[in-house]
Amino acid sequence: MVEVKLPKEIMQEQDVKKYFEMMLESVIRSHMTITTIFLKCVNNTSSEVEHSNVNTQLAHFLMDNIRKTDLLFQLEDGEHWGIVFLQSSDVEANAFLQRIFKLLKRNRTIPNEIGLKASITEIRNNAINFETLMEKNKALLADDHQPQWLIERIDDYRKQAIEHVKVSIIEQNAIFRKVLETTLISMDITNFTFEVTAYEDGYSFLQSKTYQSGHLHLIIMNDILPRNNGLEILHSLRAMPNEKKFIIYMMSERNSEIAALNAYEGGVDELLVKPFNLRLLEAKIKRTFARYWL
Incomplete structure (x- = not known):
């Protein structure tokens, strides 16, 4: 078998799996889109040497045309290439393929009998693993005709994952607390599901x-509460290591610039002056x- 000399920057299949698994975690945590391209060389030449030379040329060509953030690798069978695009959609992947196909067709150093075929998979959830991704794409490109x-x-993984959100309502007025709870439970927000819990005072929430x-x-609370008021809770939450996970809405009957300034400087995301329209x-x-989803 003729050895194919690949650029050292090209990774092998067994090395890519751990990177792909880390990227899948970012799909959920950071709402990042991953798109993969799999390429297979259509080679109608009979010369093994020529086939090896073409593979080497393709390797260098792909390295020259991908971005620094893209991950290029070769599968163990030696017939397929993979490219992982971070924070890119299938539209961008398709534009990339159209561009490199056009360049390759004009490349006179590659025989006319040589061509490529490709598959695109846009991934917006973690319902797939690396092995399944390879199997599906290789099967899609398996027909030699x-x-x-x-x-x-492959469109099986384009549906965005649903993120579970905890919602805490801290309001001492029982009637208004129930109104807020009903409102939040009935809200329909794409890509998110709410688990709503209501508390009558700050102490109950902290406990x-x-x-x-x-x-x-998401925390919706009054600035003035019995047993640990809203400002105390605000300062406690913003001092926690996971404070970036909190979206804090403060409700207040005080309609003044000083009250608003204190709330926002303390770390409130939204301030609502009572009474307000639901x-x-x-x-x-x-x-x-x-x-948040962007």
Whole structure:
């Protein structure tokens, strides 16, 4: 067998798996999109030497045309290439393929009998592992009668993962507390599901320990509360290691610049002056989570 001399920057299949698994964690944690391309060389030449030379040329060509953030690797069978695009959609991957296909067709150093076919997989959830990804893409490109320059797609993993959000309402007025609880439970926000719990005072909330989880946590509370008021809770939460997981809405009857300044300097994300329209609260929450998903 003729040895194919690959650039040292090209990774091998067994080395890519651990990186892919770390990337999948970021898909959920950071809402990052991963898109992969798998390439297979359509080689109608009979010369093993020529086949080896073409593979070497393709390796250098791909290295010259990917971005520094892209991950290029060769599969163990020696017939397939893989590219992992970080924070890129299938639209960008398709544009990349169209560009390199056009360049390769004009490359006179590669015989006319040589072509490529490709498959694209956009990944927005973690319902796949590296082995399944390879198997599905290799199966899609397995038909030797497929034409050159074909681009296939796998759309099974484009649906965004649903993120579980804890919601804590801290309000001493029982009627208004129930109104807020009903409003939050009935909200429908794309990509998120709410687990709503209501508390009548700050002490009950702090004793619950629910804020110690790693989940995203929306907290809607009064600034003035019996037994640990809202400002005390605010300072406690913002001092915690996981404080970036908290989205804190403060409710207040004080409509003054000083009260607002103290709240925002303390780490509040939104300040709502009572009385307020519940539709305004819903609009603010939807906007907050729309920004969070970006």
